[in-house]
Amino acid sequence: xxxxxxxxxxxxxxxxxxxxxxxxxxxxxxxxxxxxxxxxxxxxxxxxxxxxxxxxxxxxxxxxxxxxxxxxxxxxxxxxxxxxxxxxxxxxxxxxxxxxxxxxxxxxxxxxxxxxxxxxxxxxxxxxxxxxxxxxxxxxxxxxxxxxxxxxxxxxxxxxxxxxxxxxxxxxxxxxxxxxxxxxxxxxxxxxxxxxxxxxxxxxxxxxxxxxxxxxxxxxxxxxxxxxxxxxxxxxxxxxxxxxxxxxxxxxxxxxxxxxxxxxxxxxxxxxxxxxxxxxxxxxxxxxxxxxxxxxxxxxxxxxxxxxxxxxxxxxxxxxxxxxxxxxxxxxxxxxxxxxxxxxxxxxxxxxx
Numbered sequence: 001x002x003x004x005x006x007x008x009x010x011x012x013x014x015x016x017x018x019x020x021x022x023x024x025x026x027x028x029x030x031x032x033x034x035x036x037x038x039x040x041x042x043x044x045x046x047x048x049x050x051x052x053x054x055x056x057x058x059x060x061x062x063x064x065x066x067x068x069x070x071x072x073x074x075x076x077x078x079x080x081x082x083x084x085x086x087x088x089x090x091x092x093x094x095x096x097x098x099x100x101x102x103x104x105x106x107x108x109x110x111x112x113x114x115x116x117x118x119x120x121x122x123x124x125x126x127x128x129x130x131x132x133x134x135x136x137x138x139x140x141x142x143x144x145x146x147x148x149x150x151x152x153x154x155x156x157x158x159x160x161x162x163x164x165x166x167x168x169x170x171x172x173x174x175x176x177x178x179x180x181x182x183x184x185x186x187x188x189x190x191x192x193x194x195x196x197x198x199x200x201x202x203x204x205x206x207x208x209x210x211x212x213x214x215x216x217x218x219x220x221x222x223x224x225x226x227x228x229x230x231x232x233x234x235x236x237x238x239x240x241x242x243x244x245x246x247x248x249x250x251x252x253x254x255x256x257x258x259x260x261x262x263x264x265x266x267x268x269x270x271x272x273x274x275x276x277x278x279x280x281x282x283x284x285x286x287x288x289x290x291x292x293x294x295x296x297x298x299x300x301x302x303x304x305x306x307x308x309x310x311x312x313x314x315x316x317x318x319x320x321x322x323x324x325x326x327x328x329x330x331x332x333x334x335x336x337x338x339x340x341x342x343x344x345x346x347x348x349x350x351x352x353x
Contacts, residue, residue, distance in 0.1 A: 006189050007067075007121065007157060008032040012061035014047055014213075021047050024061070029191060029206075030158075034183050036192045036200040039210035045193045046161055050270055052191060053159050057324050065156075081155040085162045087146035089134045095121075096130035099148045106153075120148035123182060140171045157189045164199070176203050196236050201225060206212070209233050210305070230343055234276040241282070241317055245275040245342065253342050256313060258292055258316040260335070264342035275345045279320040281339035284308065290332015296325045 007029040010105055014022040022044045031037050036165040037045035046296035050056040051063060054075035063071045069079055081344050089098050097104075099120055103113045114312060121127050124144040141161055150158055160179070164172045180203050183190045209216045209224060209232075217229045228234035231242050246254045255275055267273060287293045294312035308319045310331060317333060325331065 005033045007028065007191070008120045009048070009051065009062040010062045010064070012048070012051055012058045012063070014051065014056060015059050016047075017170050020116065021213050022051070025215060027208060027215065027218070029189060031088065031156075031189055033185050034180065034192065034203060034205045035208060036194060036204040037210060037235075038194060038200040042212075043210040044207075044213040045195075045210050046169070048159075049082075049159050049191060049193050052157070053080055054078050059062050062241055078160060079156040081150040081153060081157075082159040082161065083143075083146050083163045084317075085149045085165050087142050087163075089142060089145060089149075091134050093134070094130065095126065095137065095145050097134045098134065098145055098292060099152050102153045103148065115169045116152050117148075120152045123151070123185065124148045125178070131322075139167055140175060143149070143167065143175060144178075150194070151182075151186065153251045155188065157191060158183075160190060160192045162193055164196075165192075166230055173259075179203060190253050201237070209236065211236075228276060228343070229342065230346075231274050231276070234341075234343070239279050239318055239320070241277045241279065242329075243275050243277075243315055244345075245273050247271045247342060251337075253326055256292060256315065260291065261337040262340040262342055263337055264340075267342070267344075272345050274345050276341040276343065276347065277335055279307070279318040280305075281335055282317065282319045282321075283334040284310070284319055284321055284323065284325060285332040285334050287332045290334055293330060293332045296331060299325055299327055 005028045009025050009027040012022050012025040013020065025048060037048055039045050047056055051058055054073060062069055065079065092099065096117055099117045103116060104135065121130060124147055126144055135260050137145065164175050167175060176199060192203065204221055206218065207221055207224045208218050211232055217224060217233050224233065224237055228237060234240045234242055243255060247267035247270055248254050248259060251262055253260050253262045253273065255274060290311050294310040294317065297309045297311045297316065300307040305320045305322055306324055308321060308325050310317045310319060310333060
């Protein structure tokens with residue numbers, strides 16, 4: 001176990017109604033890190049979070065907090081607090097008393113309660129709102145109250161289960177920045193669950209991509225985006241062009257009958273592979289200048305760029321560019337070796353840290 005690992009899941013298996021929802025998860029979470037569990041609905045990310053929190057006991061495997069095994073420890077005895085998507089605030093208590101609730105249960109002296117509640121209100125930018133009723137607070141403000149209530153007990157790990165899901169887009173983006181600021185300010189570990197790729201890439205130090213109860217890849221946002229280990233990760237994180245190819249030799253891959261220089265090696269000669277090229281890495285050129293040529297099938301204005309679909313022998317290439325094109329126009333496509341990512345065909349993995 002790494003010296004600065006705060007939470008360690010070892011071979012975690014969870015079954016619900018005879019269905020295996022976590023299939024031997026291994027995951028080490030480092031202290032003071034913002035970790036996001038990312039994946040589609042039903043992939044097991046919330047179950048993983050609930051195993052860490054103690055709300056779900058695994059059918060096999062162990063949970064460690066530092067060096068201590070806590071697999072059978074109930075939630076209230078773990079140095080962990082949780083913020084749920086539905087904030088579960090008490091409507092009969094004002095903002096101050098909602099935040100103070102956990103401290104009151106522990107019989108913390110009133111003076112200390114007051115100091116810590118005011119400290120939390122300031123941290124979440126709600127100074128002066130202590131006497132407000134919960135029903136008078138907006139969705140974003142209620143979420144801040146829920147975060148303050150979870151943090152006032154000074155947990156070493158904060159678990160957040162899609163806490164921004166109910167907010168509108170503008171407020172969600174504001175709260176992404178707020179959560180990151182709070183995490184950095186307190187220097188504690190956040191474990192965050194979302195199905196929103198942009199949210200994961202924006203906020204995280206480490207992203208854990210999951211599919212059907214199996215971890216597919218663990219890495220920095222840059223690693224996950226630029227070096228996906230398989231087509232699922234490439235397709236789930238942002239937009240991707242994924243096409244079959246043949247690895248002719250080290251640093252040369254053939255796509256649609258055309259050889260391209262690339263930076264990948266270590267494949268068998270003439271091995272069938274999958275090739276990922278991000279839409280923003282393709283450049284549209286005059287037809288006679290491109291490595292491959294095709295016809296512009298559609299053009300969609302997306303605000304900061306155009307999304308252009310180019311048909312090349314039946315394969316629909318997606319291109320993001322600031323330059324408009326005409327539907328029906330014949331164009332070339334250019335891509336640099338650095339922007340071609342070659343993957344093993346059909347590779348799915350249980351990733352380890």
